[in-house]
Amino acid sequence: RKEVEQDPGPFNVPEGATVAFNCTYSNSASQSFFWYRQDCRKEPKLLMSVYSSGNEDGRFTAQLNRASQYISLLIRDSKLSDSATYLCVVNIGFQKLVFGTGTRLLVSP
């Protein structure tokens, strides 16, 4: 089983739609969780950290479910500029951050 797994997509949604991605992780001792965004031919950039109680940043909401070992990202009112690959990242300990393969989102007019 991979350490971090994501559905690669692509998710094709129209502008204004709500879309959600899930990510599962295998190491139950993982402590820190993040979502990164990567645009085509660019470097990954931090989108948001994921906190145990869930957290929101504008149109983006992240949730953590430790019992089922998954995290989620919800994007409301999708914009064209949200088109990118969303990477789930898990700190499995000893400063080791493991990236999922990413979920590709395409928002169309």
Added chain:
Amino acid sequence: DTAVSQTPKYLVTQMGNDKSIKCEQNLGHDTMYWYKQDSKKFLKIMFSYNNKELIINETVPNRFSPKSPDKAHLNLHINSLELGDSAVYFCASSHTSANVLTFGAGSRLTVL
């Protein structure tokens, strides 16, 4: 000012050659990393240094040798390049406690 800068941005070379990629960060971070992103876009950690000390060394061929002259620099030297080494190599840095990575723009290596 670029926070994490890596050079060169593009590198095209023949099999068997030796090449280096340099990375520098001006964020005052104490931990630096090399990640490899292959053609399937999978981003995999290769090495991590904390205050010039190697702390993560994944199962990378020993043709890859990282060097950290100080905590602001982490270079990657690759000997005897192979076709499978073609990828984008990302340098990143973080504070030890924060775990949030800042990436460089990437170095696209093509081995012919």
